[in-house]
Amino acid sequence: MNMKTTTPIMRTRAFVTVFMKEVRENLRDRRTITSAFLTGPLLGPIIMVMLLNITLNRQLDKAEKPLPVPVSGAEYAPNLINALKAEGIVPKPAIANPELAVRKQDADVVLRISPDYATAWRKGEAVQVELIYDSSQRDANASVDRLSSVVETYARQQGAMRLVSRGLSPSTAWPVVAAKRDQATAQARAALVFSILPYFFVLTVFMGGMYLAIDLTAGERERQSLEPLFANPVPRWKILAGKLGAICTFSAASLLISLVAFGVVGRFVPTEKLGMELNLGLGFSGQVLLLMLPLIVLLAALQSMVAAFAKSYREAQMYVSLLMFVPILPSILLSTMPIKAQGWMYAVPLLGQHLGIMQLLRGDGVTPEQLGLCLIGSLAASVLGVLVTARLYRSERLAISG
Amino acid sequence: MIEVRDLHKAFGTVKAVDGVSFKARDGEITGLLGPNGAGKTTTLRMLYTLMTPDRGQVLVDGIDAAQDALAVRRELGVLPDARGLYKRLTARENIDYFARLHGLPEDLLDSRREALVKALDMADIADRRTEGFSQGQRVKTAIARALIHDPRNVILDEPTNGLDVMATRGLRQFMQHLKSEGRCVLFSSHIMQEVGALCDRIVVIANGRVVADETPAALREQTGEANLEDAFVKIIGSEEGLAA
Numbered sequence: 035m036n037m038k039t040t041t042p043i044m045r046t047r048a049f050v051t052v053f054m055k056e057v058r059e060n061l062r063d064r065r066t067i068t069s070a071f072l073t074g075p076l077l078g079p080i081i082m083v084m085l086l087n088i089t090l091n092r093q094l095d096k097a098e099k100p101l102p103v104p105v106s107g108a109e110y111a112p113n114l115i116n117a118l119k120a121e122g123i124v125p126k127p128a129i130a131n132p133e134l135a136v137r138k139q140d141a142d143v144v145l146r147i148s149p150d151y152a153t154a155w156r157k158g159e160a161v162q163v164e165l166i167y168d169s170s171q172r173d174a175n176a177s178v179d180r181l182s183s184v185v186e187t188y189a190r191q192q193g194a195m196r197l198v199s200r201g202l203s204p205s206t207a208w209p210v211v212a213a214k215r216d217q218a219t220a221q222a223r224a225a226l227v228f229s230i231l232p233y234f235f236v237l238t239v240f241m242g243g244m245y246l247a248i249d250l251t252a253g254e255r256e257r258q259s260l261e262p263l264f265a266n267p268v269p270r271w272k273i274l275a276g277k278l279g280a281i282c283t284f285s286a287a288s289l290l291i292s293l294v295a296f297g298v299v300g301r302f303v304p305t306e307k308l309g310m311e312l313n314l315g316l317g318f319s320g321q322v323l324l325l326m327l328p329l330i331v332l333l334a335a336l337q338s339m340v341a342a343f344a345k346s347y348r349e350a351q352m353y354v355s356l357l358m359f360v361p362i363l364p365s366i367l368l369s370t371m372p373i374k375a376q377g378w379m380y381a382v383p384l385l386g387q388h389l390g391i392m393q394l395l396r397g398d399g400v401t402p403e404q405l406g407l408c409l410i411g412s413l414a415a416s417v418l419g420v421l422v423t424a425r426l427y428r429s430e431r432l433a434i435s436g
Numbered sequence: 437m438i439e440v441r442d443l444h445k446a447f448g449t450v451k452a453v454d455g456v457s458f459k460a461r462d463g464e465i466t467g468l469l470g471p472n473g474a475g476k477t478t479t480l481r482m483l484y485t486l487m488t489p490d491r492g493q494v495l496v497d498g499i500d501a502a503q504d505a506l507a508v509r510r511e512l513g514v515l516p517d518a519r520g521l522y523k524r525l526t527a528r529e530n531i532d533y534f535a536r537l538h539g540l541p542e543d544l545l546d547s548r549r550e551a552l553v554k555a556l557d558m559a560d561i562a563d564r565r566t567e568g569f570s571q572g573q574r575v576k577t578a579i580a581r582a583l584i585h586d587p588r589n590v591i592l593d594e595p596t597n598g599l600d601v602m603a604t605r606g607l608r609q610f611m612q613h614l615k616s617e618g619r620c621v622l623f624s625s626h627i628m629q630e631v632g633a634l635c636d637r638i639v640v641i642a643n644g645r646v647v648a649d650e651t652p653a654a655l656r657e658q659t660g661e662a663n664l665e666d667a668f669v670k671i672i673g674s675e676e677g678l679a680a
Contacts, residue, residue, distance in 0.1 A: 051536040055525075062524040258520030262578065265484050265516060266537040267509040430487050434518075 048268040052276025056250060057283060066245040070284045074241030075292035078234030079299045086303050101177055104129045107147035111155070114147070114163070117188040123181060132166045142177035143167040145185075158196065229365070231296075232391040235289060235322060236361040236384065239330055240337075242288025243281040244354055247337030250277040251432075252350035261433045274338070274427045278420065281334040289326055293319040318394055325390045325405070328412035332383055333361075335419030342426050364388045380404045381411030437462050437620050438483065438589055443492035445478055452478040454644035456492075460622040460637075462588065465615050467631040468624040470641035471672060476624040477517050479641070480593050483622075484514045496589055510538070513587035515595055519578040523567035527558065530566060531581045538585035545584070552580040556610065572603035579610070590614055592623035596630060608634055632664040642672040 060066045099122075106128030108115050115125050125145075129135050132144035146164040154161040163185060167178045194204035254260045264270060293314075300314030340357050344350035364385040380386040386408035390400050400408075426432065438460040445453040453475040460466035468476050481487045483494055485505040494501035494508070501508045521530050528549065535545045553562050556576045561569065566577060575595065583590065592611075596604045611634060614621050625631050631638055632652050640648040640655075648655060648671050652664060659667040 047536060047539060051533065055522075055529075055533050058529075059522055059524045254520075257523070258518035259522060260520075261486060261516045261518040262514065262520070262534075262582070263537075264486055265509060265512070265514040265582075266534060267506045267539075268537050269506065433486055434481075 048272045049276045049279065052268075052273050053279045053283075056246065056277055056280035060246055060249065060280065060284065063245070063249075066249070066284070069245055070242040070288045071291060075238050075288045075290075076295055077241075078231070078238060078292055079295040082228075082231070082234070082296070083299055083303065100124045101142075101180060102126050103143055103145050103177075103181060104132065104135070104141050105145045105147065106132065107149060107151065110149055110151040111147050111163075114185070114188060117191075118145075118181075118184055121184045123184060136166050136168050136171075136174075139168075139171060139174075142171070142174035143181050145181065228395050229368070229392065231395060232388040233362060233365040235292065235326060235391065236329065236333075236387065237358070238288050238292040239285045239326060239333055240358055240361060242285035243330075243334050243337060244358075246277075246281045246284050247334065248341045248347060248350045248354055250281065251338055251341040252344045253347050255433070256347045264433045270427045271424045274424055278331070278334050278338060278423075281338065282330050285330050285334065286327075289323065289330070293322060313397065321394055321400065322391055325387050325400075325408055328409055328416050329383060329387055332412060332416035332419050335416060335423045339419065339423040339426060342423065342432060360384070368392075377403070377407065380407040383412040383415045386411055437497055438466075438591075438622055439495040440479070440483065441493040441495070443479060443482055443494070444490045445475075445482060445487060446490055451644050453482070453489075456641065456644070456646050458639045458646060458649050460589075460620050462620045463615060463618045464636040465611060465621045465623070465634050466637045466639060467635035468622065468639050468641060469626065469628075469631050469668065470624075471626055474641045474672075475644040476626075476641055477593055480516075480591055480622075480624060484512055484516070484591060485509055486516075510585070511587060511589055513582040513585070513590045515575075515579055515582045515590075515592045517593040519574065521566040521569070521574060521577055524565060526565050527562045527569075527573075527577045527580070528553075530577055531584055534581040535584040540585055548584055548586060549580070552583060555613065556580055557606065571598040572600065572606075575599060575603070575607070579607075583614075587619075589620045590622070592621070594624055594626070596625070596627070604630075628665040628668055640668065640671050647671050 101122060102124045103118070103126060105115065105125040108125055108128070118125060129141070129144065132141070132146060135141045136144060144166040146166060148162065148164075151161050151163070165178060165182055165185070167174055169175065169178075193207060197204050197207060251260075254263070263273065297314045297316075297319060336357060337354055340353045341350040344353050361384055364382075365388060367385075368388060375389050379389055386404075390404060390408050393400050393404070440459075441457050443453050443456045444451070456475065456479050458466070468479065470476050478487065482489045483496070483501070485494075485501050485508055488502075496508045496511045499507045499511065521527075522533070525533070531549050531552070532545060535549065540548065553559055556579060558573070558576045558580065561573050561577075566574065569577065575598075579592075579595070595611075596607055599607065608630070611621055611623070615636075623634075635652060637651055638648070638655055639646055648658070650658060655667050655671075656662060656664060659670045661667040661670060
């Protein structure tokens with residue numbers, strides 16, 4: 035019974051043994067497989083396609099289709115009505131209660147022309163037409179904008195003609211004209227729509243490892259297999275390392291599937307119709323993977339830590355679900371308050387990844403310093419996370435069920 | 437050989453183990469007998485180094501658990517109170533997992549595993565996933581994985597808990613078999629007949645202390661009771677937590 039000679043073999047094998055067993059066991063669990071390889075990674079691309087399609091269709095629809103607008107008092111302003119028709123706006127018969135109709139979404143917008151329109155027009159006085167709409171109906175906003183711009187253009191043309199007929203240049207009335215020069219590149223416009231993307235990647239990594247993390251600590255304790263496991267001549271940190279390795283493998287696989295799915299989806303989304311450019315190709319995937327690597331380890335450690343605190347599987351599930359909200363924070367923060375990215379922000383885990391992926395989406399690329407800061411910051415955090423979890427694993431209570 | 441010297445362990449203000457000392461010798465079956473909550477499981481947990489004693493010493497084949505916990509675990513085969521299996525793995529895979537954690541070479545692993553499958557009469561369930569195993573099948577699998585590395589010392593925490601008559605008989609025979617191989621077998625129980633029939637030596641624990649450490653015959657003689665159960669009641673001084 036000379037075990038001393040076999041010690042070197044054991045050193046290398048304990049990690050691999052735990053790792054292989056956890057991977058094999060979890061590959062046999064349908065729920066884990068579904069969450070890690072199906073719903074987790076594909077949720078993002080599917081939601082993205084749906085969102086984009088809705089936005090695209092809506093914008094294209096509103097721009098090209100004839101816009102029916104109920105008009106009351108159309109008979110007082112035949113020229114205005116003709117101008118509207120020329121721009122694809124179809125005047126409809128007046129309706130009884132325009133205010134109510136708009137609120138009930140029976141009409142996007144209603145145009146009201148007052149009976150004294152004709153008299154005032156002839157006298158050369160300013161006349162008023164009313165656009166009745168409900169700005170809380172976001173769906174109607176495109177219609178309102180379109181109608182109001184047609185009316186304003188008409189007014190400007192008529193005004194110019196009146197000035198000319200009085201022998202004045204139209205520029206007397208409009209001494210300053212604002213010309214808009216949009217500097218957003220096509221890619222940058224796409225990035226605005228895709229600002230939710232970094233969160234999807236984090237979420238995918240999270241969901242890929244979630245069930246494993248719960249199963250490998252809280253689950254194992256609840257099923258009373260942690261105590262016999264710890265009776266083996268293997269230091270607990272090696273067991274933890276094997277388990278973390280398995281969690282990381284699953285979440286990395288999840289991320290990979292998600293990146294491939296986004297790559298495929300990116301080819302079919304008609305972003306050019308929105309005047310956007312989107313590159314989700316290999317270069318993008320590779321850099322995202324690199325940015326996310328330390329985060330994979332960090333999330334695995336955090337999930338295991340939280341699951342180790344819980345007394346039961348259910349409790350662990352609850353804690354880990356709450357933890358899922360943490361990665362949303364940078365996304366919300368950046369979308370609600372448009373902060374200018376500072377260098378140090380790249381070193382903050384999650385925030386750094388978010389900024390980096392946004393840079394990639396905008397087509398600006400990530401500088402080596404930004405990449406370095408992001409990797410070092412997240413790596414430091416994940417080392418800390420692993421150390422704390424390892425410490426937790428040393429506790430006597432961890433193994434004891436019930 | 438397992439030796440325990442003056443073990444203490446408290447959880448908060450509760451003194452679970454309060455000065456336990458005994459020896460379990462090779463080629464003998466030693467029974468740790470005591471009512472529920474007497475400190476048996478806590479004592480055993482300190483033996484297989486899951487818990488650290490507040491005070492006292494654990495020696496397994498002369499190795500101090502405080503000095504080299506891993507070496508102690510290598511010398512022990514343990515069936516803990518918690519005996520959960522991995523339900524998505526087969527019985528054989530469950531056994532192999534522990535064998536590899538012990539660093540057993542693959543060829544030795546095969547022969548050891550098959551010998552245990554035969555000795556525990558579990559060939560019919562060996563390739564089934566353990567989900568849905570009966571208590572008896574579960575205990576067999578748990579014992580096989582605990583003994584896969586051929587340990588000289590075997591610790592079994594209430595091994596017959598939840599087993600039916602046939603499974604219990606089978607397990608007792610297996611323990612006799614381990615003893616005949618010259619191993620040191622230490623098991624805990626709160627069941628009189630079991631301890632009386634099996635043990636060469638009985639260590640009675642009550643309220644975290646050893647109240648008797650004798651052969652079954654000496655125990656009967658000492659208390660003047662012919663029946664071991666009556667002797668036991670007399671020793672611990674109450675009928676609390678007893679089960680026949």
